[in-house]
Amino acid sequence: MKAKFISSALVVLFTATSFYTTMANAIPAETFGRAGSTLSATDPGGPGKKAKRKAKKAQKGKHKKISRKYCMYCPPTRLFEKGQWDASVGAGVIPTYLMDKATVLLPPVSLGVDYRFSEKFSLGAAAGHSVSESRPITTPDGIVAQWTNRHYTVGLRPGIHITRKENWDFYGGFSVGVNFSHLDGKTDFEQADMKEIEIHMGIHEQTISPSFYGFTGLRYVVSPKWTLNGEVGFGISIFTVGCTYLFHRNEKTNGVTL
Numbered sequence: 001m002k003a004k005f006i007s008s009a010l011v012v013l014f015t016a017t018s019f020y021t022t023m024a025n026a027i028p029a030e031t032f033g034r035a036g037s038t039l040s041a042t043d044p045g046g047p048g049k050k051a052k053r054k055a056k057k058a059q060k061g062k063h064k065k066i067s068r069k070y071c072m073y074c075p076p077t078r079l080f081e082k083g084q085w086d087a088s089v090g091a092g093v094i095p096t097y098l099m100d101k102a103t104v105l106l107p108p109v110s111l112g113v114d115y116r117f118s119e120k121f122s123l124g125a126a127a128g129h130s131v132s133e134s135r136p137i138t139t140p141d142g143i144v145a146q147w148t149n150r151h152y153t154v155g156l157r158p159g160i161h162i163t164r165k166e167n168w169d170f171y172g173g174f175s176v177g178v179n180f181s182h183l184d185g186k187t188d189f190e191q192a193d194m195k196e197i198e199i200h201m202g203i204h205e206q207t208i209s210p211s212f213y214g215f216t217g218l219r220y221v222v223s224p225k226w227t228l229n230g231e232v233g234f235g236i237s238i239f240t241v242g243c244t245y246l247f248h249r250n251e252k253t254n255g256v257t258l
Contacts, residue, residue, distance in 0.1 A: 079221055079246050080119050080163040088112040088126075088229065088244040092237025097132045097149070105148070106131035108236040112157070114244075124157040126175070128236035139197055145187040147203070152180045153236050155211055169227070172216040175235060179211045211235070219244060 092108030112126035134147045155177020162170040183205050185194040198205065217231030217240075227244045 079224070079227065080116065080161060080169050082116055082118045084116050085247055086114045086116075086244045087247055088114065088124075088242055090229065090231070090237075090240040090242030092128075092130065092240050094238040095130060095132070096234060096236065096238055097130070097151075101135050102132040102149070103135070104130075105133055108240070110236060110240065110242070114157070114159070119163055120161050122159045122161060122171075124159065125155070126157055126177075127154045128152070130236055139201065141197075143187050143189045143192050143197065145185055145192075145194070145197060148184045148186075150182045150184075151236070153211055154178055155235075157215070167221040169219040169221075170216075171218070172214070174214045175211065175233070177211040179207075179209045181207045183207075 088111070090110045090112075092110070095102075095104060095108050098104075106129070108128055108130040110126055110128035112124050114122045114124035116122045130151050132149050132151070134149065136144050136146055138144050155175040157173055157175045159171050159173035183198075183203065185198060185203075187194060187197070197203075213234040215231055215233030215235065217229060217233075219227040219229050221227050225246045227246075229240075229242045229244055231240045231242075232238065233240070
């Protein structure tokens with residue numbers, strides 16, 4: 001009698017388990033909520049698309065605030081903030097002395113440093129160097145001569161920036177500085193006196209002159225520390241391409257300091 005009762009209890013338990021398993025497999029998985037409740041995917045209490053987008057946006061913003069000092073790889077992000085220092089290097093694609101039909105011996109190269117007083121205003125200092133050779137010139141005495149021009153320039157560069165578009169910096173300003181040129185002459189006539197020729201033609205071996213010109217350009221962020229640059233101006237080159245390296249950012253903005 002006792003064995004029969006135990007057998008009946010096992011049959012009832014097996015039947016109940018089979019029924020529960022069958023019903024659970026029949027109901028779609030998306031109808032179960034976090035706590036196992038049967039919330040529909042379209043139920044107002046469920047996590048809708050708007051809530052998911054909001055959560056994703058909050059997570060993205062949180063990621064941007066994290067210091068990038070220990071970041072192995074970070075996606076491009078804007079680098080234009082108050083209190084940061086940038087170092088730039090550029091190469092002239094269209095030197096200004098090409099208008100004089102000179103030959104390029106060393107393309108214009110430039111180095112610069114900028115400090116951001118705010119996201120929109122900066123002050124920089126830049127220096128440039130180039131070497132060119134003039135076309136052959138025939139003097140009144142019939143002597144053919146050429147001059148090599150080693151040109152240097154330094155200046156201050158106040159700038160205004162527009163950074164509304166993510167990862168882009170459109171900027172413009174002007175440069176005030178000094179130009180320095182050193183000329184070395186040569187001729188096909190060995191016994192010719194180059195100094196006499198230069199005096200006769202009004203050419204000075206060394207010249208210093210003020211420099212003032214405007215410029216405009218743009219930068220695009222390619223990594224948390226680097227940007228690619230393109231600039232148009234009338235300094236040492238009409239068009240310059242290069243890159244900028246962020247070597248210091250104010251810690252108050254959760255930035256990077258080397």
